[in-house]
Amino acid sequence: xxxxxxxxxxxxxxxxxxxxxxxxxxxxxxxxxxxxxxxxxxxxxxxxxxxxxxxxxxxxxxxxxxxxxxxxxxxxxxxxxxxxxxxxxxxxxxxxxxxxxxxxxxxxxxxxx
Amino acid sequence: xxxxxxxxxxxxxxxxxxxxxxxxxxxxxxxxxxxxxxxxxxxxxxxxxxxxxxxxxxxxxxxxxxxxxxxxxxxxxxxxxxxxxxxxxxxxxxxxxxxxxxxxxxxxxxxxx
Numbered sequence: 001x002x003x004x005x006x007x008x009x010x011x012x013x014x015x016x017x018x019x020x021x022x023x024x025x026x027x028x029x030x031x032x033x034x035x036x037x038x039x040x041x042x043x044x045x046x047x048x049x050x051x052x053x054x055x056x057x058x059x060x061x062x063x064x065x066x067x068x069x070x071x072x073x074x075x076x077x078x079x080x081x082x083x084x085x086x087x088x089x090x091x092x093x094x095x096x097x098x099x100x101x102x103x104x105x106x107x108x109x110x111x112x113x
Numbered sequence: 114x115x116x117x118x119x120x121x122x123x124x125x126x127x128x129x130x131x132x133x134x135x136x137x138x139x140x141x142x143x144x145x146x147x148x149x150x151x152x153x154x155x156x157x158x159x160x161x162x163x164x165x166x167x168x169x170x171x172x173x174x175x176x177x178x179x180x181x182x183x184x185x186x187x188x189x190x191x192x193x194x195x196x197x198x199x200x201x202x203x204x205x206x207x208x209x210x211x212x213x214x215x216x217x218x219x220x221x222x223x224x225x226x
Contacts, residue, residue, distance in 0.1 A: 032213040043203050043217035044157075051213075089157065099213055100147075103157045 002027040004092050006104025014112050019080050021107045023090035024072040030092040033073045034101065035064060038087045048075070080111045115140035119204050119218040126225055132177075132191040134221050136204030139185065144206040146187040147215070148179055151201040163187060164209075199225045 003026040013019050025033075031052035036044035050057045050064045050073065057064050061080075066073040073092075077084055087108050091101035116139045126132060138144050148160040159172045161179035169179050176195050180188045187204060204218040 034214065036217075041220075041222070043205075043220045046214060046216060049214065093213060099207065100159065100162060101215060105154075105156050 002030060002092055002094065002102040004090060004102045004104045006090050006107060008107060009105065010108045010110070012110045012112065013080055015080060015082060017080055019077040019084070019109055019111075021075045021088055021090070021109070022072060023074070023092075023104050024070075025092040025102075026071065027092065027094055028068075028071065030094040032093045032099070032101075033064070033066060034091050034093075035062075035075050036089040036091070038089065038106075040086075044089060077109075080109075082111050082113050085109055085111045115206075115216070117204060117206055117216060117218040119202075119221050121221060122219065123222045124224070126194050126223065128196055128225055129193050132189070132194050132198070132223070134189040134202055134204075134223075136187040136189075136218055137185055138206045141185070141206070141208060143184060143209045145209055146181060147205040147207075148187065148189050149203040149205060149217075151203060151220075153200075157203070160189070194225045196225050199223055 006023045034049035035047050037047045038044040048059050048062050048064050050066050061078050063076045087106045089106050090104040093099045093101040118137050145164050147162045150158045150160055161169055161171055163169050163181045166181055177191050202221045205215050207215045
């Protein structure tokens with residue numbers, strides 16, 4: 001089955017800095033890679049996703065990049081703000097896995113004002 | 114638009130008592146439905162998923178069961194709760210066959226004493 005590794009487990013930055021979270025996956029058939037943001041006491045919220053036919057996708061201050069050859073993808077947050085503080089999860093899914101995502105273990109992002 | 118509801122939001126139960134958590138989705142038909150548990154430490158563990166009424170797949174052996182009595186209703190149950198059943202329970206849905214995006218509910222915080 002699929003295995004997703006996520007790093008770092010904790011990331012602390014100053015407001016205005018950039019933050020990068022990296023994930024690797026094992027199943028070369030995986031073709032969909034979502035990122036979720038989970039605030040304390042709430043359910044995860046889908047913030048951006050990328051499919052295997054695209055190398056990069058941007059949405060305002062967040063972007064995701066995908067390297068299919070190396071089987072890794074990353075979340076980039078620019079000009080971080082305190083409200084970006086949350087736990088972020090990456091995931092990978094494939095048709096062979098019935099599109100059920102395999103999640104990384106999460107990254108706790110702390111943005112200091 | 115589609116919305117997902119979970120109740121109760123918080124629950125404190127004694128060991129050995131029964132459990133029933135409910136999840137409903139509005140604004141869609143024939144969704145795939147999922148139950149996850151999130152213990153302290155952030156990881157998301159898939160417990161059950163369902164692709165249709167009465168169709169339940171279990172991912173891990175455990176003290177819990179799931180049922181889908183209606184198209185947009187998913188119930189998580191236990192006959193006798195254990196201390197280890199404590200956690201944050203999340204329901205999620207996807208639009209169905211061939212769709213990737215998975216959306217989470219607000220979650221239920223269960224504490225077993």
